[in-house]
Amino acid sequence: MTARTTAPTVRTALVIGGGIAGLVAAMALRKAGIEARVYEAYDGSGPRSGAGGSRFGGGMTIAPNGQQALEAIDAAETVSAIGTPVTALGLRSWTGRHLAQLTAPADLPTTRFVWRTELHEAIAAEAESRSIPVHRGKRLLDATDTGTGVTARFSDGSQERADILIGADGLRSTVRRLIDPTAPKPHYAGTLTFTARVPKTELPSTEGVLYMCYGKRAYFAYQIFDDATAAWSANLPHREPMTAAEAQAVGAGEWLKRLAEAFTDDRTPAPELLAETPPEDLLIPGPTETMPPVETWSRGRMILIGDAAHATSPTSGQGASLATESAVELARCLRDLPVGKAFKAYESLRRPRVDRILKHTTATATATSAAARTATPKPAGPLSRALRDALLPVATKVGGAGGAVWGAWQFEHRIDWDERAM
Numbered sequence: 001m002t003a004r005t006t007a008p009t010v011r012t013a014l015v016i017g018g019g020i021a022g023l024v025a026a027m028a029l030r031k032a033g034i035e036a037r038v039y040e041a042y043d044g045s046g047p048r049s050g051a052g053g054s055r056f057g058g059g060m061t062i063a064p065n066g067q068q069a070l071e072a073i074d075a076a077e078t079v080s081a082i083g084t085p086v087t088a089l090g091l092r093s094w095t096g097r098h099l100a101q102l103t104a105p106a107d108l109p110t111t112r113f114v115w116r117t118e119l120h121e122a123i124a125a126e127a128e129s130r131s132i133p134v135h136r137g138k139r140l141l142d143a144t145d146t147g148t149g150v151t152a153r154f155s156d157g158s159q160e161r162a163d164i165l166i167g168a169d170g171l172r173s174t175v176r177r178l179i180d181p182t183a184p185k186p187h188y189a190g191t192l193t194f195t196a197r198v199p200k201t202e203l204p205s206t207e208g209v210l211y212m213c214y215g216k217r218a219y220f221a222y223q224i225f226d227d228a229t230a231a232w233s234a235n236l237p238h239r240e241p242m243t244a245a246e247a248q249a250v251g252a253g254e255w256l257k258r259l260a261e262a263f264t265d266d267r268t269p270a271p272e273l274l275a276e277t278p279p280e281d282l283l284i285p286g287p288t289e290t291m292p293p294v295e296t297w298s299r300g301r302m303i304l305i306g307d308a309a310h311a312t313s314p315t316s317g318q319g320a321s322l323a324t325e326s327a328v329e330l331a332r333c334l335r336d337l338p339v340g341k342a343f344k345a346y347e348s349l350r351r352p353r354v355d356r357i358l359k360h361t362t363a364t365a366t367a368t369s370a371a372a373r374t375a376t377p378k379p380a381g382p383l384s385r386a387l388r389d390a391l392l393p394v395a396t397k398v399g400g401a402g403g404a405v406w407g408a409w410q411f412e413h414r415i416d417w418d419e420r421a422m
């Protein structure tokens, strides 16, 4: 069935948060005939910091499903123009043993590695070219649903009103709390995250393979590109939680030293890549966090998308792609249905898929590490390490990953923009 041609009943939307979810939502709403304005807390000045949101640097992957969602709003080029292909996922143990290699499905767009800041700039430029108003330095504090619209109040004392309000304000969402004051908060997962761009490495290119290494004491992922640059990220166990600011205050040089110690026994490229990382290229996002399921996504005229609704573990490689899918689906529902029905339709379209991916992430973590029972890889004890290394090649061949094909059902998801939402 094709999209209806009458005008949407929702005419205007306030989008809180100018990360990937917020900017994509605003573009999708515009395509649906709804006027959307974005309000972003960050004013564009000062150091980039935070727990891995769009403002923070480092690398990330955009999966085929995320690219297909961008395609639905004619914005796939934002990723394809800047991303480096990732054709396979390799899993290695600390002994250097190759445990498994999962290849990408051949008939889908290739997963792309992108630098987070470049992705954000590309999407922001695309939104600007479509004349989407993005107001920076606007931190939402509170909002009132009057039954016919929502009034939002910002920390600079200003107010804005529209038919609906969309919370795209990330892991520590204010809108989530406004919708449900008892909503869960993220939990510290027991490790600190570090990530870096290596400007020049002597190591050979991994030829499109992104490696995840289950180190003796910490987790390490890396990819080495054809131009002799590399990207890596590490999760280092740390008993006490630290905020990003506290971790940054320790200093990049000191963390590189501690990371080198943690990986000293590993027979993977971790020690060499760490040695090649200039302190100024080390990014310190701070605590690795997991988010319990958010039971309530909407109330009245307010609704959540992206990490505010369904944050996955950083290592799942799906957070930004799921955020993009949700942004596009919500706009499609609002195009075709009145607000209450649109919110219901959106949730019934998104909830099963998001839950399945969250479960899968946990199941994969369980299969790949007997010790790491959370979604974030943690170091394992000697027995757990031996078990994991023996089981992992089997698990990836026959298990939830859909055989030795990387992504499988997660990657295949495609949104038909022209189909009417019901």
Ligand SMILES: Cc1cc2nc3c(=O)[nH]c(=O)nc-3n(C[C@H](O)[C@H](O)[C@H](O)COP(=O)(O)OP(=O)(O)OC[C@H]3O[C@@H](n4cnc5c(N)ncnc54)[C@H](O)[C@@H]3O)c2cc1C
Binding pocket: 016, 017, 018, 019, 020, 021, 022, 039, 040, 041, 042, 051, 052, 053, 054, 055, 059, 060, 061, 062, 063, 138, 139, 140, 141, 168, 169, 170, 171, 172, 173, 174, 193, 285, 305, 306, 307, 308, 311, 312, 313, 314, 315, 316, 317, 318, 319, 320, 321, 322, 323
């Ligand atoms: C270390 C790490 C690695 C990751 N790697 C990957 C990966 O490889 N692939 C992948 O797909 N995902 C990855 N993710 C997850 C991905 O970053 C997120 O899923 C994605 O950024 C979510 O986008 P979002 O727009 O929902 O939230 P965000 O990117 O967090 O954006 C939210 C925005 O809202 C703003 N904001 C917050 N509060 C307010 C307020 N009160 N008022 C106004 N604005 C506000 C913030 O400043 C921010 O700009 C990773 C995450 C981490 C931490």
